[in-house]
Amino acid sequence: MNEVLLGEEGTPGHGAAVAGTADVVIRLENVVKKFGEYTAVESADFDIAEGEFFSMLGPSGCGKTTTLRMIAGFEQPTAGRILLDGVDVSKTPPHKRNVNTVFQNYALFPHMSVFDNVAFGLRNAKVPEADVTKRVTDLLEIVRLPEYAKRRPNQLSGGQQQRIALARALVNLPKALLLDEPLGALDLKLRQAMQLELKRIQREVGITFIFVTHDQEEALTMSDRIAVMTQGRTDQIGTPTQIYHQPTTAFVAGFIGTANLLPVTVRSHEGTTVTVDSRTGSQFRVPSGGRSHQPGSEVTLMIRPERLVPSFAPVDGVAGGSIPTTVTSLVFQGPVVRCEVQTDVGSALVAHLGPEDDPGRLSVGSRVDMTWAYEGAYLVPEAIDPEAAGITQSN
Amino acid sequence: MVMSEGVAPPYLSRELEQPGKTRKGSTSSQRAGSRWGRRILTAFACLVYLYLFLPLINIIVFTFNDPAGRYNISWDGFTINNWLDPFKDQELTNAFIRSLEVAVLSISIALIMGSLVAIALARYRFTGSRGIEIFLVLPLTTPEIVLGASLYQLFLGRKVVFGFSTVVIAHVMFCVSFVALTVKARVRGFDWTLEDAAMDLGASPWRSFRKITFPLILPGIVAAALLSFALSLDDYIVTDFTKGEFTTFPIQVNNAFRVSFPPQVNVLATIVLIVSVLLLVLTSVRSEKGVTR
Numbered sequence: 001m002n003e004v005l006l007g008e009e010g011t012p013g014h015g016a017a018v019a020g021t022a023d024v025v026i027r028l029e030n031v032v033k034k035f036g037e038y039t040a041v042e043s044a045d046f047d048i049a050e051g052e053f054f055s056m057l058g059p060s061g062c063g064k065t066t067t068l069r070m071i072a073g074f075e076q077p078t079a080g081r082i083l084l085d086g087v088d089v090s091k092t093p094p095h096k097r098n099v100n101t102v103f104q105n106y107a108l109f110p111h112m113s114v115f116d117n118v119a120f121g122l123r124n125a126k127v128p129e130a131d132v133t134k135r136v137t138d139l140l141e142i143v144r145l146p147e148y149a150k151r152r153p154n155q156l157s158g159g160q161q162q163r164i165a166l167a168r169a170l171v172n173l174p175k176a177l178l179l180d181e182p183l184g185a186l187d188l189k190l191r192q193a194m195q196l197e198l199k200r201i202q203r204e205v206g207i208t209f210i211f212v213t214h215d216q217e218e219a220l221t222m223s224d225r226i227a228v229m230t231q232g233r234t235d236q237i238g239t240p241t242q243i244y245h246q247p248t249t250a251f252v253a254g255f256i257g258t259a260n261l262l263p264v265t266v267r268s269h270e271g272t273t274v275t276v277d278s279r280t281g282s283q284f285r286v287p288s289g290g291r292s293h294q295p296g297s298e299v300t301l302m303i304r305p306e307r308l309v310p311s312f313a314p315v316d317g318v319a320g321g322s323i324p325t326t327v328t329s330l331v332f333q334g335p336v337v338r339c340e341v342q343t344d345v346g347s348a349l350v351a352h353l354g355p356e357d358d359p360g361r362l363s364v365g366s367r368v369d370m371t372w373a374y375e376g377a378y379l380v381p382e383a384i385d386p387e388a389a390g391i392t393q394s395n
Numbered sequence: 396m397v398m399s400e401g402v403a404p405p406y407l408s409r410e411l412e413q414p415g416k417t418r419k420g421s422t423s424s425q426r427a428g429s430r431w432g433r434r435i436l437t438a439f440a441c442l443v444y445l446y447l448f449l450p451l452i453n454i455i456v457f458t459f460n461d462p463a464g465r466y467n468i469s470w471d472g473f474t475i476n477n478w479l480d481p482f483k484d485q486e487l488t489n490a491f492i493r494s495l496e497v498a499v500l501s502i503s504i505a506l507i508m509g510s511l512v513a514i515a516l517a518r519y520r521f522t523g524s525r526g527i528e529i530f531l532v533l534p535l536t537t538p539e540i541v542l543g544a545s546l547y548q549l550f551l552g553r554k555v556v557f558g559f560s561t562v563v564i565a566h567v568m569f570c571v572s573f574v575a576l577t578v579k580a581r582v583r584g585f586d587w588t589l590e591d592a593a594m595d596l597g598a599s600p601w602r603s604f605r606k607i608t609f610p611l612i613l614p615g616i617v618a619a620a621l622l623s624f625a626l627s628l629d630d631y632i633v634t635d636f637t638k639g640e641f642t643t644f645p646i647q648v649n650n651a652f653r654v655s656f657p658p659q660v661n662v663l664a665t666i667v668l669i670v671s672v673l674l675l676v677l678t679s680v681r682s683e684k685g686v687t688r
Contacts, residue, residue, distance in 0.1 A: 107588040
């Protein structure tokens with residue numbers, strides 16, 4: 001993969017472009033989609049690079065599937081342009097676009113054998129039958145189901161149907177493969193296996209994958225880059241690391257993994273350090289994250305649960321801050337103890353405590369100061385409703 | 396349940412107990428009784444079937460009759476000559492062929508129109524789609540005599556020449572409803588993302604209809620064709636109003652009965668019966684295969 005894509009430089013939300021080094025396969029230029037009064041996609045504006053595994057992540061109704069359907073050609077944008085290989089395809093019907101889709105329910109043709117399903121696209125393109133046989137056989141090999149060619153789709157399990165749907169789309173060597181929540185119908189074990197399988201197949205064929213999901217873990221596991229969407233907006237585009245560690249909005253911070261979010265006010269900004277005031281009157285020193293913060297502005301302090309430790313445990317590096325709290329629950333979860341605490345202004349926080357944090361010393365009701373290292377905190381450049389402060393997580 | 400929890404007034408609880416007692420008392424005799432009951436039920440079912448099929452059996456049996464006079468009514472001796480020469484009665488045969496022509500033509504038209512209506516109704520919601528659905532049922536519920544009379548009036552008022560074409564128009568009219576309703580039942584369960592998938596894989600809208608949609612709704616269309624074939628072939632009332640000098644098989648049979656009663660009527664009727672039963676068996680076997688595969 002291209003270093004640019006995996007670089008540490010945070011992409012500043014909208015208009016995030018893949019810097020010129022990689023070939024752009026798909027470009028969305030201010031794409032808007034309205035259904036009557038309802039705006040499904042407010043403004044999708046990004047590039048997808050050749051060979052990239054790109055995910056659109058967000059809760060249901062965020063516009064991710066509509067965006068995918070516009071790329072496929074099933075919907076036409078109300079405004080803006082979609083470019084495929086530099087050519088405007090905004091008005092091109094789906095059967096004339098060189099992209100293929102793996103549908104949520106697979107949409108395999110029930111009256112055709114697995115072989116004929118996979119061969120369908122090639123036969124539409126009038127590929128000679130000898131080549132059809134070879135390419136279909138190759139693809140069934142890649143998805144590891146060569147012995148199922150003569151079966152009917154409903155004689156296959158969900159996971160197998162999934163692979164056939166994948167083979168049927170990939171056999172046409174599309175410019176991009178569009179996947180609409182393809183793992184949604186599978187059970188957890190199979191889903192995790194298929195995640196790795198998808199990643200392997202993508203590396204093997206080298207085709208751009210555009211993956212739509214509401215499952216943040218899935219997106220983090222597989223993607224080179226993720227676009228986090230909500231209510232028709234693209235909140236942030238970045239690598240999984242960027243999105244997890246440097247969210248640009250409170251929504252992204254809460255949707256990706258679990259986060260403790262606290263409303264704070266900027267007091268001063270010197271060098272790379274910002275000093276903020278919390279609601280309880282304490283002051284914390286937080287890294288600026290490469291942004292400049294105006295004194296007096298309302299921002300959000302984010303601390304991931306694995307960064308929060310009780311004051312009696314050792315802190316890695318320089319201490320960043322400390323909050324007096326009361327323990328409200330302790331749940332043993334194997335590798336970590338999930339410890340929920342309440343601050344004196346009533347916000348709930350959660351800490352994942354490892355054995356080195358000595359969680360045995362805590363009990364429900366006991367008072368403890370929760371602390372974090374200087375690097376363990378991050379400022380989200382967006383105010384948060386004090387009501388919504390505390391633990392936020394997607395599911 | 397609620398009443399038996401002690402709070403129910405005495406008259407209610409007594410009432411509740413009563414059926415329980417009788418049930419208890421009858422359980423021993425019920426087994427013996429049920430054996431008899433089952434026998435009676437079987438006998439009764441046989442009688443019902445006999446009632447349903449006696450006319451058919453009668454028709455088939457009398458194809459082998461060798462009638463003494465012109466009326467094939469009483470049993471006069473066994474022969475297979477009627478089967479060896481089923482088309483002996485020229486007029487009857489001609490009418491039979493005309494009936495087939497009417498049926499084939501009107502069904503072809505009705506299948507195309509009805510299937511398109513069904514697909515449109517199942518696939519799209521548009522203004523007036525509810526109204527169309529109600530109008531579709533009307534020809535099925537309207538008495539045939541009303542349909543026939545109104546068509547007669549309509550054609551007469553327009554000075555249309557009665558004959559083959561008016562009969563076909565009339566048959567198309569009532570067949571369209573049957574086709575549309577039968578095909579709609581099949582199309583309703585159709586997964587339209589399959590069409591999306593086909594187009595996504597490079598098939599033009601027409602090709603995806605031909606390769607995907609059509610084969611999948613074909614069983615519905617075949618069922619509709621069989622149903623309308625039966626309807627068209629034996630229609631009497633509407634045909635009688637619209638036929639003019641033209642005659643179809645049912646009309647000819649009725650006409651012939653006034654002067655003679657040839658056994659060929661039975662033979663041709665039996666042929667129609669056998670063909671329709673065969674088609675029925677064939678389609679049900681096919682659709683069962685479709686379910687299991």
